[in-house]
Amino acid sequence: MPRCGIGSRSTGRHPDDGVRIAARGQGTDKIMSRLDAIELRPRREGILRVSYRLLSGTILDRLRRLEANSLITNFTLLLAFRFGLLDLSIRLGVTFLLNVFVYFINDFIDVQIDLASGTKDRAKALYLQEHRRTAFALIACGSAGLLLLTLFYSRSVCFGVVLALLTTFLYTDYFKNIPFLDIAGCFVWGIAMAWPAIPDFSWEGIRLVLLIGIFAACFEVVQCVKDFDSDRASGLRTTPVVLGIPKAFLIARSLYVLSAIYTVLVLGQIQGAALLLPILFSTKQKAESYWLKLRLVFGAVWLLIMARLFFGGQIG
Numbered sequence: 001m002p003r004c005g006i007g008s009r010s011t012g013r014h015p016d017d018g019v020r021i022a023a024r025g026q027g028t029d030k031i032m033s034r035l036d037a038i039e040l041r042p043r044r045e046g047i048l049r050v051s052y053r054l055l056s057g058t059i060l061d062r063l064r065r066l067e068a069n070s071l072i073t074n075f076t077l078l079l080a081f082r083f084g085l086l087d088l089s090i091r092l093g094v095t096f097l098l099n100v101f102v103y104f105i106n107d108f109i110d111v112q113i114d115l116a117s118g119t120k121d122r123a124k125a126l127y128l129q130e131h132r133r134t135a136f137a138l139i140a141c142g143s144a145g146l147l148l149l150t151l152f153y154s155r156s157v158c159f160g161v162v163l164a165l166l167t168t169f170l171y172t173d174y175f176k177n178i179p180f181l182d183i184a185g186c187f188v189w190g191i192a193m194a195w196p197a198i199p200d201f202s203w204e205g206i207r208l209v210l211l212i213g214i215f216a217a218c219f220e221v222v223q224c225v226k227d228f229d230s231d232r233a234s235g236l237r238t239t240p241v242v243l244g245i246p247k248a249f250l251i252a253r254s255l256y257v258l259s260a261i262y263t264v265l266v267l268g269q270i271q272g273a274a275l276l277l278p279i280l281f282s283t284k285q286k287a288e289s290y291w292l293k294l295r296l297v298f299g300a301v302w303l304l305i306m307a308r309l310f311f312g313g314q315i316g
Contacts, residue, residue, distance in 0.1 A: 071092075147165075207266060224248065266316060271305070
């Protein structure tokens with residue numbers, strides 16, 4: 001009762017107090033809006049997190065697209081040649097790091113093409129574009145570190161790393177825009193990626209990785225057919241874009257014949273005759289389906305060769 005009586009009689013405030021309170025309210029609103037802006041502003045990421053996101057984004061993207069095939073190829077080579085556990089682990093680790101860096105180099109050089117493409121991961125490309133300096137430092141330091149480590153371990157493995165990195169730079173920035181050189185570049189790239197998994201400068205191993213090079217050239221033709229529309233829209237002059245898809249498939253079929261002849265006559269593997277099967281594949285089917293069937297045939301023949309080598313068979 002007394003409080004109600006006091007309150008009903010007078011507030012005890014100056015007439016200007018209402019204005020002051022309103023001003024305080026406006027000031028509080030401004031402060032809160034600034035705090036909200038700060039909260040919504042993206043936090044600056046540390047260099048380690050940026051590096052992790054850049055590299056992991058590249059390798060996960062390739063695994064989702066069923067690329068980075070040399071991880072499996074090199075593992076089977078290492079098993080077939082019966083490397084010890086330590087050497088197998090080191091060479092497989094080199095293979096993994098090499099895959100990460102060569103695909104990252106490819107993404108780094110092609111970032112503008114990927115941003116313009118409607119089929120590539122735009123978010124990944126934008127993140128790479130925003131952190132180009134960090135990406136460049138990763139490429140320089142990572143490549144130098146990998147070269148230095150492999151040089152102390154094995155000159156043969158180091159040679160494969162040098163060849164793979166060099167071919168990746170040349171292919172991405174130059175070869176893939178010139179008909180036939182794009183296919184030749186992938187032939188050399190396939191050899192280089194498999195090189196760390198063979199005994200040092202082994203003639204038997206070299207003959208096997210030459211087959212991998214032919215496989216890589218075949219896949220390049222089909223991959224370029226898959227990317228025909230986006231490559232043409234980007235102004236790339238790949239073999240299929242310049243010659244047309246029918247002539248590109250003719251080149252692919254010629255490579256299938258070459259791979260079969262090489263496997264049977266040079267490697268002495270009769271199962272290589274199965275490499276002629278893709279000649280019968282319809283070129284009117286979706287390029288993705290054609291590509292998967294080609295992988296199955298090549299993969300099956302390769303596994304048979306590796307199994308024979310593992311159980312004591314001779315190459316050639």
